[in-house]
Amino acid sequence: MGDKIIFPHNYEGYLKKGLLAFEQGDLSIAEERIGKALHIKKTAEIVPLYIMLLQETNQPIKAVRFIEDYQSGIAEANSLGNLDFLYIKCLIQAENYEQAREQLESRKNQGDLTTDLAFTLQQLEAEVEKVELENLEKKLKQSTDILKAEKGIAEQSFQKQQQYTTQLKVLDDDYFLKIAERLLLNRGVHRLLKTEVLHQCLERKLNTVIKANVSGKEVRIDLSQLLPLKETELFKHGSAYIDEQIADQDPTLAQVIRNEFFMQLSLLYPFEEQEIGAVEDWMAILYLKYTGGDYVGFENAESIILKIEKIEKEIAELATFFD
CATH class of the missing domain: 1.10.472 (Cyclin A; domain 1)
Structure with a gap:
């Protein structure tokens, strides 16, 4: 037998198979094949299709990374094109609303936008604001529920107290710190869970002094001196x-x-x-x-x-x- 022939990567072959899969509605195969083609050679005509395939197959984080690699420094780009809009849409789909808003502000500040581009940016901004409002309402409800549950925490079982301390992770630092100190001072909260609360403080890097009730005595704990x-x-x-x-x-x-x-x-x-x-x-x-x-x-x-x-x-x- 002769030596094994190793064929080089075939950009056209991957691209044709990917486009065929796209026409047949098999988006996962299309994304895979076109992705392999773009790994060999990135062409401006195919990039938007690939990004949209990543969106349609629910891979927004992969799409964001691909765009950032493809067009480094996208936030400082001089012109506003379709790739910018796709980037913002992918950030929204990936639930990275803070970065999406930064991109929106950057684009709005460029000025000299056509009516169509300005309208598209407004639509994207409205989408971000809607999600941000929904998240804020959800967080407020969670905070209210946590505050209500705290009132009877001392009478709850270990499991219920454990579930409660886990919920605290969704709170902002200021609100968390107030509840954390009340839990640490509460004689009815189990000592193991006070340890868990202290570790949550360390994870948040809250370098402050906090009061706690330990073995029936009130003490002050300097979190900046504490190790996990x-x-x-x-x-x-x-x-x-x-x-x-x-x-x-x-x-x-x-x-x-x-x-x-x-x-x-x-x-x-x-x-x-x-x-x-x-x-x-x-x-x-x-x-x-x-x-x-x-x-x-x-x-x-x-x-x-x-x-x-x-x-x-x-x-x-x-x-x-x-x-």
Whole structure:
């Protein structure tokens, strides 16, 4: 047999098959084939068709990226053409309304627009405003529902409280921070969920001081000095101890201790370092509790055991809190 012949990419072949699929109404195949053709050679005549195919096959983000790659610096372009309108339409379809509005303002400020172009821009702007208004109304309703639900949060089950704290993610920072502080001060909100609220504060980069009720005491927490639980040195040291001292001997037990250690830290956060202290001793005693060993040689064994038992009681009580 002779050597295998490798055919080069065929722009015309892909394009013809794509156009045929388009005529037959198979838009997915048309988008795929024409996309392959444009990957070989981009022609101004075919680009708009490909973008519209991406729109029709519900791929607006891919369309936006394609346009930006095809015409870099589109916002600074000197002339207003069909590609600009397609770009704005794709941004709207991708629900990127902020960037769509920026593009609209940029085009309106160019001046010297024909009546048709100005009218098209007005239509696109009206579409953006309609969606922005709908989103604002939706957000206001969500905020109202969240505010109403907060009144009885202390009497709710753990699951209901958990659902509530998850909903807070839709709120703007200012509104979120006010509710977050009230939840952190509320004695009826479970400690695990207070940890979740604090982590939401960190995700939002809210570097401020916030009040909280922890173990019956009101404290002030400086968020700018706080690390996410899994980034703390205590968590890293405890995890390293499990990997180095337990995992090779008993992988199953290592996973059990890993889960319990994380739960313990979650219940103590953000004051876990004050409670645990020497993490190696804590982990060693936790291991001995599971394996039935003695605590000879540990000066603080009794104190650590009492703390662990107290936390384990809270973990056990958590099961009844799910009802």
